[in-house]
Amino acid sequence: MINTKKTLIIFTTSILCLSLAILSDGQGNPFLLQLDRWEMLLPSIGISAMHMQVLHNGMVIMFDRTDFGISNISLAGGMCRYDPSDTAVKFDCSAHSVLYDVVSNTFRPLNVQTDTWCSSGAVLPNGTLVQTGGYNDGERAARMFTPCGYTQRCDWIEFPQYLAQRRWYATNQILPDGRIIVVGGRRQFNFEIFPRPDSRSRGSRFEFLRETSDGSNENNLYPFLHLLPDGNLFVFANTRSIVFDYKKNRIVKEFPEIPGGDPRNYPSSGSSILLPLDETKNTNIEPEIMVCGGAPKGGFSYVKSRRGFMPATSTCGRLKLSNPNPSWEMETMPLPRVMGDMLLLPTADVIILNGAGAGTAGWENARDPVTRPVIYHPFDRRFSIMSTPSRPRMYHSSAVLLPDGRVLVGGSNPHVYYNFTNVEYPTDLSLEAYYPPYLSFTFDLIRPKILTSDKVVSYKRSFNVNFSTPQFLTVDLLSVRILAPSFTTHSFAMNQRMVILKLLSVERDQLTNSYRVNALGPSTAEIAPPGYYMLFLVHAGVPSSGAWVHIE
Numbered sequence: 001m002i003n004t005k006k007t008l009i010i011f012t013t014s015i016l017c018l019s020l021a022i023l024s025d026g027q028g029n030p031f032l033l034q035l036d037r038w039e040m041l042l043p044s045i046g047i048s049a050m051h052m053q054v055l056h057n058g059m060v061i062m063f064d065r066t067d068f069g070i071s072n073i074s075l076a077g078g079m080c081r082y083d084p085s086d087t088a089v090k091f092d093c094s095a096h097s098v099l100y101d102v103v104s105n106t107f108r109p110l111n112v113q114t115d116t117w118c119s120s121g122a123v124l125p126n127g128t129l130v131q132t133g134g135y136n137d138g139e140r141a142a143r144m145f146t147p148c149g150y151t152q153r154c155d156w157i158e159f160p161q162y163l164a165q166r167r168w169y170a171t172n173q174i175l176p177d178g179r180i181i182v183v184g185g186r187r188q189f190n191f192e193i194f195p196r197p198d199s200r201s202r203g204s205r206f207e208f209l210r211e212t213s214d215g216s217n218e219n220n221l222y223p224f225l226h227l228l229p230d231g232n233l234f235v236f237a238n239t240r241s242i243v244f245d246y247k248k249n250r251i252v253k254e255f256p257e258i259p260g261g262d263p264r265n266y267p268s269s270g271s272s273i274l275l276p277l278d279e280t281k282n283t284n285i286e287p288e289i290m291v292c293g294g295a296p297k298g299g300f301s302y303v304k305s306r307r308g309f310m311p312a313t314s315t316c317g318r319l320k321l322s323n324p325n326p327s328w329e330m331e332t333m334p335l336p337r338v339m340g341d342m343l344l345l346p347t348a349d350v351i352i353l354n355g356a357g358a359g360t361a362g363w364e365n366a367r368d369p370v371t372r373p374v375i376y377h378p379f380d381r382r383f384s385i386m387s388t389p390s391r392p393r394m395y396h397s398s399a400v401l402l403p404d405g406r407v408l409v410g411g412s413n414p415h416v417y418y419n420f421t422n423v424e425y426p427t428d429l430s431l432e433a434y435y436p437p438y439l440s441f442t443f444d445l446i447r448p449k450i451l452t453s454d455k456v457v458s459y460k461r462s463f464n465v466n467f468s469t470p471q472f473l474t475v476d477l478l479s480v481r482i483l484a485p486s487f488t489t490h491s492f493a494m495n496q497r498m499v500i501l502k503l504l505s506v507e508r509d510q511l512t513n514s515y516r517v518n519a520l521g522p523s524t525a526e527i528a529p530p531g532y533y534m535l536f537l538v539h540a541g542v543p544s545s546g547a548w549v550h551i552e
């Protein structure tokens, strides 16, 4: 009798670094198995997903801009918007924001009145999204969105004149006390705090932004902000970076310029990430920043003077802030990229996707879409190019990590209006999901599944997660981590952070063949500001789906 049952043997231990695995069919004939994949979720969500935020009920709020002309989705209930200051159409019955339900893969229109173009956001500790600024009648708006069930009617609530200053291309960061700092914006060399302390407050000066502005090239919009474990902010603008004490409006430390002299912020548009904060070691957390890609110096004026599209930057810089004399360690991405998005995956790897190989951010400013994601492994500093391409995701595309471990990708609108023809890169209204290699069925035998978890995780207090897995290996291969969902736009995932938590014990329940993990909540609100996080278990490099926990 011939045994026809195929045994799949994986020949590599570091399987997750590859998008392909070499497998054997038991006959000694290795074949390649595609581990990663893209899925077209919806060919049109009616708008271009320029800004995205995952909410703690698993829904994703998305929006583009109100002065873009007629979108491909109508406002609910035959509603229309009349806005005399709108630069495209004053009478518009189409929606410019939608709420996407991940589980049912459906969406509904939301009603936003003021212009959200190139704005920013952060989620309050109670789960309400605060979204700030934009253009024209939206430049000083604060808007709120409180998550509700999909069939319920929750919608945007807007405060058009809320902000102290105009905030167009600003960056937001949630603070340890639950307030939000809003930094910069076009011609705004200052920052302000939400909620606004009083109606007379005008915000605080921030000369660093004036100093780092490259004239009409700017190159310091959407500054990269990361809250550090000591409570200060890391701010990166153009080529310079500092530790900033926003409470005293004082620069605590300035780092060397990133080598090479290439600007990294809009419209040069590289990206930046705070690498996972590790609480498992019994030493102080050593925060580390990584900045990747962008356009070379002069790239923007090169495009604007119609000389062409300069090849994008392929370098990344890593900066360990706690070193006595921190210096950038440079690395080279296998694919040069401008307008890439950098996201932390549950595995603590970094995915870099979307964007272009030449040009800069801005209308019609880029060429050569880079459609293959790259996954970077911070631990051994390796980049892997993924094998499957997406559609071109140029200017105004975005990406967020979903609780189920997929990466949601949408947008691409590299010109004014929703132009689907007669343009180099048509406006893209579709929504795609990228399945990183770890989601492949190949790893199902060791994939942990969270059965139950405490809903509240308190600082320095232990909590429980109950899980099962077909095959449990060893405790050393198990890790518990929390990941804050990002507000992503213009190549920067605001508020994204991962904290790897201390595991205290793992107990097996013989009867149910499940396991109970006891782990320690984050040490401080500076390490993990209060709010909703996705909790992941990772077992031998394979993550569970995320469970929502509230850190408080």
Ligand SMILES: *[C@@H]1O[C@H](CO)[C@@H](O)[C@H](O)[C@H]1NC(C)=O
Binding pocket: 043, 044, 072, 420, 429
């Ligand atoms: C607009 O939406 C309709 C369905 O409502 C769809 O058939 C059409 O392809 C969409 N257009 C674009 C450009 O996505």
Ligand SMILES: *[C@@H]1O[C@H](CO)[C@@H](O)[C@H](O)[C@H]1NC(C)=O
Binding pocket: 124, 126, 127, 128, 144, 146
């Ligand atoms: C969260 O707090 C904000 C500001 O106080 C408030 O407007 C909002 O309604 C709150 N959201 C929830 C879900 O309670």
Ligand SMILES: *[C@@H]1O[C@H](CO)[C@@H](O)[C@H](O)[C@H]1NC(C)=O
Binding pocket: 415, 416, 417, 418, 419, 422, 423
């Ligand atoms: C895009 O469409 C608008 C409105 O239909 C039109 O005015 C504009 O010229 C188009 N842009 C390009 C680059 O073709």
Ligand SMILES: *[C@@H]1O[C@H](CO)[C@@H](O)[C@H](O)[C@H]1NC(C)=O
Binding pocket: 451, 452, 466, 467, 507, 508, 509, 512, 514, 515, 516
């Ligand atoms: C995990 O949860 C299940 C269902 O609530 C329970 O039966 C089991 O005993 C738990 N296992 C552990 C190890 O606590």
